[in-house]
Amino acid sequence: MPYDDDLRLAHVLADAVERITMARFRAEDLVVESKPDMTLVSDADRSAEELVRSQLKRTRPRDAVEGEEFETTGHGPRRWVIDPIDGTHNFVRGVPAWATLISLVDEGQPVLGLVAAPALGRRWWAATGSGAWSGRSLTAAKRIHVSRVPRIEDASLSYSSLSGWRALDRRQQFLDLTDECWRTRAYGDFWSYMLVAEGAVDIAAEPDLAVYDMAALVPIVTEAGGRFTSLAGEDGPWGGNALATNGLLHDEVLGRLGTDARA
The missing domain is CATH 3.40.190.80 (D-Maltodextrin-Binding Protein; domain 2)
Incomplete structure (x- = not known):
């Protein structure tokens, strides 16, 4: 499939981010601030996004990168969209329902998505034309489907x-x-x-x-x-x-x- 290499890269990025976020989850010295819009941000959010941006700059230097914590960099039809910790309020309160979101937008369409929730021990991912999957890795996954409830x-x-x-x-x-x-x-x-x-x-x-x-x-x-x-x-x-x-x-x-x- 056309985005297989990008999907493998997304898993590598998620692995790297997980080492940062899990080390800071429930850490006694976690630094938490309020942003101008009154939402919360932790040092783990910023460190995780910086890591993803650094790795993408090395592996996908022609691609743009958009994230929650820093300005969009680069131009072109391919754009990685990153939320280093979705559910920051849960993260800072010690609730395990938070995740790293990694997406690739190509020609204006989201063509790849990966959601990694390490504190829950779950990942979900999909790329255009390859179905949706859940598991711990590309080699240990189960295909997922929506329900058929009609009412x-x-x-x-x-x-x-x-x-x-x-x-x-x-x-x-x-x-x-x-x-x-x-x-x-x-x-x-x-x-x-x-x-x-x-x-x-x-x-x-x-x-x-x-x-x-x-x-x-x-x-x-x-x-x-x-x-x-x-x-x-x-x-x-x-x-x-x-x-x-x-x-x-x-x-x-x-x-x-x-x-x-x-x-």
Whole structure:
């Protein structure tokens, strides 16, 4: 497949990052700061992203790199999008549900995604045309698929929090949707979408996300047979928010949450 070498590199990058993040997870001397947008950042976030950027500069010098903690570097049709620790609030509080997100965007489309959650002992990955997989490595993996649940009243929904839905003036629509679903849980962050990809959850939605929060998730959900759009129905990670489903439920959920949640 055209992105096999890039996928192998993504696993190598994740291995290297894991050595940093796991060494700092629950460390007593972890340094945590508030960024201007009032989100948290730790020394582990910055060190992990610096490591990825250094390795990409050496192995993919022609590719651009975009990350959460530092400015975008480089130009061209290929762009690596990195979130060194998705779920930083969990990380700094000692909750093991956090992950490194690594994605490759080629000609404006996310074509590769890897989610590595070392404290959970899990990884998920996909590249265009190669399916979605979960395991500890490329050689020890199981192919994953979304569920076949066709009705909202039989569906399981995962989200991160309720506060953002109020800011988008969609809180009541979202609450109505949760009331109609069979089951709701706030697994949050990357985990909601990986559970959709492996068929354990049928719907995941968030009202406010950046590209680096989503780019790695898109290939995994879609290669597993699902759909990933903005709340306005735009495919991919470009709309500032996210809805991922098993595909069968997607249009109906879009209708419940409104056509453009940012309007």
